[in-house]
Amino acid sequence: AAAGKLLVVPVDGSHWLSMREVVDMLQQKGHEVVVVAPEVSLHIKPSKTFVMKMYPVSFTQEELDTVF
Numbered sequence: 001a002a003a004g005k006l007l008v009v010p011v012d013g014s015h016w017l018s019m020r021e022v023v024d025m026l027q028q029k030g031h032e033v034v035v036v037a038p039e040v041s042l043h044i045k046p047s048k049t050f051v052m053k054m055y056p057v058s059f060t061q062e063e064l065d066t067v068f
Helices: 014-028 061-067
Strands: 005-008 032-038 051-055
Touching: 005 014, 014 032
Parallel strands: 005 032, 032 051
Antiparallel strands: none
């Protein structure tokens, strides 16, 4: 954080929902934030407040939705 650049690798669910507020506040303070997340997730979605880098996973959004 001292360099102004942050790499965030969140866990989906309540962990991300809490962390999202911190990520947004850091971006407002001028930090560059990159979030690395699976291309299929419940709560981790692209935003204008951070750069999103996605990686492929072996299941679809429909499969994830069915499980939940």
